[in-house]
Amino acid sequence: MAQKKKIIAIDIGSHSAKVAVALVARESVEISRMESFRLPAGEQVTMETLRPWMEKNGFLNSRAVISLPGKDVIFQPFQMVPADPRTSEQAAAMEVLKFNEMASESMVYDYSEFSLGKNDRRLLLSIARPSLLNAPLALAAAGNIQVEDIVPSPIAVFNGLVESYGQEGKCTLYINAGHTSTSLGIGIGSQLVFARAFSCGGEVFTSAIAESSGLPAAQAENAKHAAGSLKPGTPHAEALAPAADRWFAELNSCLAIFRSLFPSDTARIDGAILTGGSAGLDGLPEFLEAKLGAGVTVPKAGDPSAAKGVPPEYVVCKGLAHSLTETAGAAISLLPENIRDDIASRKQRPFWFASAGVAVIILAVSLVSGYLQLRRTQDVLNSRQADMSARRQLASQIKSVRMKSERIQHMATPLASLLKSTPVMATVLKTVAENRGADEWITVVCDSESYFNSRLYEKGRDPYRSEHSRRSGEEDKQKRVGMTSVIIEGFTRNTSLATVSSLITELTKLEFVESADLLSDDMLAPLPQGNLEERLNAIRFAIEVKVRQK
Amino acid sequence: MSRRQNDSFGVSASRVAVIFILISGVIAGLWIGLLAPANNQRKQALANIKATETELAKMGLLLDQNSLRRELNKEIGYNSDLLIEWSNTVGRLNGFRDLPNISAERIGKIDYKVALFDVKQRLLKKARALNIDLTSDIGMDAVVKSSEDARRLMYQLKAIETLLDTALDMKIDTVKFVEPLSPNGYHPENSTEIFVEEYPVRIRMYGDLDSLYDLLSSALVRENFLVLRNLKVRSVSEAKPDLLDISAVMSSLLFIKSPETMDTIKNAIAPVRISPRGH
Numbered sequence: 060m061a062q063k064k065k066i067i068a069i070d071i072g073s074h075s076a077k078v079a080v081a082l083v084a085r086e087s088v089e090i091s092r093m094e095s096f097r098l099p100a101g102e103q104v105t106m107e108t109l110r111p112w113m114e115k116n117g118f119l120n121s122r123a124v125i126s127l128p129g130k131d132v133i134f135q136p137f138q139m140v141p142a143d144p145r146t147s148e149q150a151a152a153m154e155v156l157k158f159n160e161m162a163s164e165s166m167v168y169d170y171s172e173f174s175l176g177k178n179d180r181r182l183l184l185s186i187a188r189p190s191l192l193n194a195p196l197a198l199a200a201a202g203n204i205q206v207e208d209i210v211p212s213p214i215a216v217f218n219g220l221v222e223s224y225g226q227e228g229k230c231t232l233y234i235n236a237g238h239t240s241t242s243l244g245i246g247i248g249s250q251l252v253f254a255r256a257f258s259c260g261g262e263v264f265t266s267a268i269a270e271s272s273g274l275p276a277a278q279a280e281n282a283k284h285a286a287g288s289l290k291p292g293t294p295h296a297e298a299l300a301p302a303a304d305r306w307f308a309e310l311n312s313c314l315a316i317f318r319s320l321f322p323s324d325t326a327r328i329d330g331a332i333l334t335g336g337s338a339g340l341d342g343l344p345e346f347l348e349a350k351l352g353a354g355v356t357v358p359k360a361g362d363p364s365a366a367k368g369v370p371p372e373y374v375v376c377k378g379l380a381h382s383l384t385e386t387a388g389a390a391i392s393l394l395p396e397n398i399r400d401d402i403a404s405r406k407q408r409p410f411w412f413a414s415a416g417v418a419v420i421i422l423a424v425s426l427v428s429g430y431l432q433l434r435r436t437q438d439v440l441n442s443r444q445a446d447m448s449a450r451r452q453l454a455s456q457i458k459s460v461r462m463k464s465e466r467i468q469h470m471a472t473p474l475a476s477l478l479k480s481t482p483v484m485a486t487v488l489k490t491v492a493e494n495r496g497a498d499e500w501i502t503v504v505c506d507s508e509s510y511f512n513s514r515l516y517e518k519g520r521d522p523y524r525s526e527h528s529r530r531s532g533e534e535d536k537q538k539r540v541g542m543t544s545v546i547i548e549g550f551t552r553n554t555s556l557a558t559v560s561s562l563i564t565e566l567t568k569l570e571f572v573e574s575a576d577l578l579s580d581d582m583l584a585p586l587p588q589g590n591l592e593e594r595l596n597a598i599r600f601a602i603e604v605k606v607r608q609k
Numbered sequence: 610m611s612r613r614q615n616d617s618f619g620v621s622a623s624r625v626a627v628i629f630i631l632i633s634g635v636i637a638g639l640w641i642g643l644l645a646p647a648n649n650q651r652k653q654a655l656a657n658i659k660a661t662e663t664e665l666a667k668m669g670l671l672l673d674q675n676s677l678r679r680e681l682n683k684e685i686g687y688n689s690d691l692l693i694e695w696s697n698t699v700g701r702l703n704g705f706r707d708l709p710n711i712s713a714e715r716i717g718k719i720d721y722k723v724a725l726f727d728v729k730q731r732l733l734k735k736a737r738a739l740n741i742d743l744t745s746d747i748g749m750d751a752v753v754k755s756s757e758d759a760r761r762l763m764y765q766l767k768a769i770e771t772l773l774d775t776a777l778d779m780k781i782d783t784v785k786f787v788e789p790l791s792p793n794g795y796h797p798e799n800s801t802e803i804f805v806e807e808y809p810v811r812i813r814m815y816g817d818l819d820s821l822y823d824l825l826s827s828a829l830v831r832e833n834f835l836v837l838r839n840l841k842v843r844s845v846s847e848a849k850p851d852l853l854d855i856s857a858v859m860s861s862l863l864f865i866k867s868p869e870t871m872d873t874i875k876n877a878i879a880p881v882r883i884s885p886r887g888h
Binding site: 422441505519 | 623628632635636639643644647648650651654655657658661662664665668670672673674677678680681684685687688691692695698702786788790791792793795796797798799800804805807809811813818821822825826828829835836837838839840841842843844847850856858860862868871
């Protein structure tokens with residue numbers, strides 16, 4: 060179901076103010092009430108004047124669409140060549156620039172597009188000075204009325220009538236004859252192609268009666284409504300004829316412009332719709348019909364097939380309401396930008412609030428869930444960090460204890476080297492004593508250092524204080540720790556050396572012995588007692604027993 | 610189409626821009642104020658965990674807490690066993706355990722001279738009683754020069770006393786001469802901090818093989834512990850095959866530091882020298 064909004068359409072003329080209450084949907088308008096208020100003659104219309112009437116009818120604090128007098132608006136139709144690359148918006152803006160330069164101010168404008176054939180692009184520009192919008196806006200503001208739109212009267216007349224009277228391919232003239240001005244729009248089919256207004260209306264007929272009969276203006280106005288007629292033989296026909304000619308002359312000058320702009324046959328007036336307060340002047344439709352050479356229709360009040368039952372004087376109000384729909388014949392609005400922004404904003408506000416609300420909720424849910432997820436992850440990581448910290452501490456303690464153990468092992472290394480010499484020598488001595496043969500005489504058992512360093516046991520000489528040791532420092536001293544080999548020297552009368560070999564075999568069996576063999580002959584130490592071999596008739600031998608170091 | 614329709618769309622765009630900027634601001638604010646710090650904390654925590662894992666892996670200890678505790682207890686037990694073993698070893702090897710008074714920092718020259726006299730008299734008396742030919746010079750000079758350290762002399766005297774006492778007890782025939790050599794200091798393989806001092810003594814004596822066995826066996830006994838550094842045993846003559854000319858360098862050990870009092874390996878980079886004491 061289409062949403063309807065309640066709108067009041069305000070048409071303030073020089074003679075009366077008319078308001079129609081309408082329920083406006085997306086594509087339709089339903090007029091529910093119409094009210095008019097006779098304005099004091101010759102006075103500026105203010106809200107103070109209208110307030111009691113509007114308050115009484117509940118029009119204050121409403122949303123409204125207001126008419127702008129057609130004489131305050133410039134209507135400029137123009138045609139764009141088919142190859143024109145500009146958009147309609149750009150073309151309209153460039154056209155308005157010319158007016159801006161002439162007026163030295165930024166004009167308010169809008170346009171409607173129409174086409175009279177294939178590849179035909181035309182625009183109808185409606186241009187107004189911004190200052191001319193101040194009066195209706197100020198009036199609305201004084202009544203706390205929210206202005207939904209400002210529509211020029213000729214556009215409103217067209218929008219109010221085209222739905223009922225627009226015929227496909229027909230050129231129709233829509234006229235709204237007011238008290239002091241007349242608005243007109245010309246439509247081809249459902250397209251508005253021309254609009255204009257001129258300052259001549261029913262007042263010229265009132266003045267004609269007043270002049271001919273000598274009545275005051277107010278009485279002449281009443282006489283016009285009571286007995287005014289252009290039909291020959293009626294009391295005021297002679298007086299009204301020149302006035303009608305004058306009014307038509309104004310209308311005709313507008314039509315002349317139209318014809319100059321649209322010279323083709325399709326732009327020939329096929330019929331006219333006459334509305335407004337002056338439409339009720341007896342004989343005027345016939346007069347106009349005769350002048351135009353085309354049929355003239357005056358919508359009747361209460362006729363559902365004509366203007367949907369709206370009296371002719373409320374056509375503008377109806378057209379104003381129609382202008383808010385998407386099916387308006389000509390969607391032209393002269394509403395200032397700021398008000399238009401506010402209206403659009405008001406329209407979209409619920410959607411934006413809803414969208415923003417949903418976005419905020421989504422964002423909030425995402426952020427909260429993301430944050431909670433991060434917190435959960437952080438808690439897990441904190442727990443893991445604490446675990447890793449404890450493990451690192453335990454690992455450090457293990458490392459520290461291991462280092463202490465390693466230190467003891469490192470301290471034990473030089474001690475182990477020092478301590479092994481005594482059991483090595485004792486075992487070697489015992490093994491030699493037990494296994495030497497009867498033919499052997501063991502002359503020397505010593506460690507290799509003692510064997511090769513003849514000055515090791517020289518009294519008064521300290522090998523540990525030698526120059527070499529002092530230069531080399533502590534490390535060099537520690538290299539001397541421990542026996543590397545044991546030398547066993549002696550003589551044997553067994554020329555086959557079998558017993559010596561047997562002794563070597565026994566020595567090799569010792570656990571700490573790495574190897575045992577005869578020392579090279581050139582390594583033998585010189586004998587202090589001369590050539591003992593000949594004297595003893597024996598062979599000298601020296602066994603080197605290498606001690607396992609690890 | 611008219612400008613009215615276009616403009617309503619344009620208005621929406623501007624409103625959208627404002628709302629978008631506001632929401633973006635809120636998102637940015639929440640991100641900067643809430644999520645980014647939390648995310649940074651997460652990254653930092655991950656980096657810390659990774660670094661710790663790498664560190665543990667390098668140490669070969671990327672294990673759970675229970676396993677690490679078991680490993681720690683095992684290492685503590687092993688270390689404790691090593692300390693006990695070390696303590697027992699030091700107790701057995703220390704050649705100066707019965708001289709606590711001379712391990713003090715302050716040892717005067719007078720202390721050394723009195724001790725030298727007492728030791729010499731006692732050893733000569735003992736040698737005479739055992740009918741062993743002991744040289745009257747036990748290798749230690751009563752003259753103390755300004756360059757000499759009384760503490761060192763005292764320890765050298767004690768080392769000679771231990772060696773001669775042991776030799777006399779083993780009924781060595783003759784002590785030809787005895788003299789102290791320069792002390793040595795020993796440090797662990799990966800440190801320069803000295804933890805044990807060696808006081809070597811050179812001796813030449815005559816005796817038989819049994820006496821030598823006894824001497825070597827006795828050197829392994831706790832009370833007379835001596836380290837054999839060098840030994841040369843020679844037969845004196847073919848006519849006297851049992852008489853041996855024995856030359857040896859034997860040492861007493863003084864443990865000056867325990868594993869607990871050693872500096873950590875890391876800190877013990879600079880060599881530690883023992884300065885002369887009592888001078």
